């Protein structure tokens with residue numbers, strides 16, 4: 001009889017193990033989101049949006065270009 005209990009215990013452990021393994025969520029291999037690229041309206045260089053300077057609804061590559069927008073474009 002103890003042998004039967006042992007077998008049941010093994011089955012229970014295997015069942016529990018199988019269940020816990022299956023329970024794990026599938027690995028999320030989502031590729032990193034493509035960074036939004038913007039273009040400096042002053043010099044035309046492309047750069048990530050989060051590194052750009054947004055002034056007056058326009059993107060600039062640097063603070064200098066965002067400041068130097070008084071119409072004096074040489």
Ligand SMILES: [Zn+2]
Nearest residue numbers: 040043061065
């Ligand atoms: Zn620029």
